[in-house]
Amino acid sequence: MKVEIYDALMRRQASRRDLLRGTASAAALLGLSGAMGGIAGTAFAADDLRAQILQIPGVGKGSPTDADWQKVGELCLGPTKANVKQGEFAGVELTFMGLNNQNLHNFLFRGFLKPWEAYTGAKINWIDLAQADYNARLQQSIATGTVDFDILEMGAPFEGDTAGRGLLDEMPDWAAKQVEADDLVSYLKPPVGTWDGKTYRVTIDGDCHTFAYRKDYFGEGSISGMAEPPKTWQDVNAASKALIGKTDPLTGQPAYGYLDPLKGWGGFGFYFIENRATAYAKYPGDPAWLFDPENMKPLVNNPAWVQAIQDVLDLIAAKAYPADQINADPGTTAFSQFLAGTGAMLMWWGDVGSSARTSDTSVVGDVVGFGINRGSNRVYNRKSGQWEDKYNEAPNMAYLGWGIYVTKRVSSDEKKRKAAWSAAAHLGGKDLSLWTSAYPSGFQPYRQSHFNYDEWEKAGYDRAYIKDYLGSNADSYNHPNAAIEPRIPGIFQYYSVAEDELAKGFAGQYKSAQETADAIAAAWEKITDQIGRDSQLKLYRTSLGL
């Protein structure tokens, strides 16, 4: 595409959005007699851009490379150009701290922001962190007052630790307009991304755990003996046990059922026991499932959670996992195992669906199916203290999505501040986000506009697959009994301690599931006391809407 045509398209696209945005746009539309034709034309241009970036590199044409990321970043520069003059940030240097696991996140940001740097004149220095190191590094920076980064990739659970301590810069209105925040799915709208009524984040990800399974393991005559994929966690365990000693139909290697990550991952590993626990513990109509909202007592050792832990212990005892599963973290289960053809079932963040079809390392793209978190045929009612025999499901909204935040370090320098927010807004742009949803990025669909099946089909996905994959995300987001994570300070300390104790329990260091759960609960009580029970309780209740 010629540069002048590209720039013209970008200008028209920006004007269309400006026109459609505020109330003034209606008057503008009515006042311009020839506007309709123009809108149709620019709408086409926007669609053309979206279709164009989805062809980079094209589904089934190998994993995207740095050159692809740069190309996408270049093509999505339009909204930046509408707000920033060329070379406006010359001389500005920004430090960006983010994740670099599985060659995703920061690696992509580098590519996306390279054309942004070339256009604006700003320079970005990178702090890359492995997933297992991320929480500790951030927590230590906060606690020791050594915040040495201007832009931060962070999840909403940390907003209590950062925004709550006045470490973040409030998002300017122009940035909110540029990223078209209204397009976010409902559960990511405020209060997520806000603190005390102020907005601090550009959302770049959704985050909910969805169920992925191998279709070739289920159906008539399949090796699992099950006609349908499991609907409940009880079924998941039954299928996993039934597969012991069988051979994988795709790879010829030993067949395995569900892939629990039994090793911690800097706190992120706790989400995976949550997946099982929410089905048992998240009672419809009761938002609390981690702590008692009356006194902040942990619920993690109630019968529902103990059952979740017991489920895993049962599979360990039955030798239903791959041999070295005790050392498998969530990154291993998703990328080294499931996508590489080991295991029939997996819970992971939604992006495993796009990776299955567009990553070079995936061999399961043709046989993978999706659904929401599995349910349970009984649910524990913490108020009555009784199990109730009824079907219950509760998708786990694990982590509330990654976002880009700007720290207070730039607040006193308007040029630097604008540069930081411009970079954040570029990464959170509507069109760019469509690409990250469709390709391996570490991010999953999180905008309403991501659920347009036609666009995905044009990228090379087949409709049945995309309906299945996107449906699992949409159904999770919109589920009435979704388990929402609380935004309270120190949440990842709770998780880190928990996964540490779980690892001990799974390795047989504790006598039972109950003892493991009690160890977690005791550690959580200590953390709550250390941080301050009253303040934690208040924030927890607020996060539950109580």
Added chain:
Amino acid sequence: MSTVEGDLLHTVEAGSISASRRFWGRSALWLSAIWFMASFVLQAVHELGWTDWGFANWRPVLYAYFIWAAVLCVTRVVIYGEAGKKALFVLPAALFVVSMVVFPLLFALWIGFSDWNLASSAGRRFNGLDNVRRMIADPFYANALLNMILYCLAIAVEYAIAFGLALLLNQEIIARKFWRVTFLVPLMLSPVAVSWMVGKSMLETRFGPIARLARWLGWENPSFFGDPLTARLSIMIMDAWTFIPFMMIMLLAGLQALSREVLEAAEVDGATKWQRFWQVIFPLMLPVSVTAVMIRIIFKLKLADIIITVTSGGPGGATDSVTSFIYREYRDRSNVGYGTLLALVYLVIIVVGMTGLMKISDRIVKRMTGRL
């Protein structure tokens, strides 16, 4: 260097310093010292929660220390003249040691008796002996200590292998230089690289060649890091693989420095190969051996990188060394206070243990070499 008359830093003989000059010098010194001590005490009681008075952090105390140190330097000359000037040469080094060693140690001690959670806006809170009680009752810390003993005992095997290799490479074998370099390669790799090469690749359960070999030999589901025993052994092997060359090269240097006359005399006296080794070479090599083993123990006591990379202390803390355990207390659990106490206790264990070990080894060396 010319000096100006009346300048306070004008260096004169101690006897000719005026009383007023001494008075102002001592006043400045005492004032700065009192200021420093007062700010220290104030901050200490503030941190203990005994008073609301105090600073937000220890920075003002640090500034007071720097000012006292600067005044101390200047007033040495002001009060003592030429004699003070001599002391001035030592003072910067002394102050540096206090700043870089004594202060951090005191600060660590302070933190070690606090309940510091990084997410807590209250920061550090003194909690008396809670951390000590917790350490004593912590079975996973005890397990880490036990592991350290096991890991250190493995040095005996490492030493035997290293000695064997050193003896071999001390012979006139074919391509001796090539073998020497080859055996040194593991030492040139970082332990993290070794962890990936050996732990994550060679011993990988599904596709690792050693796992395949184990399967071929009849081990149905080999999991080198899934079982506490094999996981510990695997860690020991990786660590040994990395550091045996270090011991080997030290022992080889020792062997080459041995007196040829003594060895030849033994040969002439009709000593067998074994007798020559056990009664001559081994005792003569003891000083080098002790040094090599001691350095190796010091390395071993710091063992963490391989464990963190390969098992993260797992399964369930089974392979934790004390260092990796402390690291995880800090990093994953943000238990800064508890972690610091463990680090300090470990320091004491190492200092006491190493001192005792050195005394014992010294006695053994004297006894064995005394026979020669």
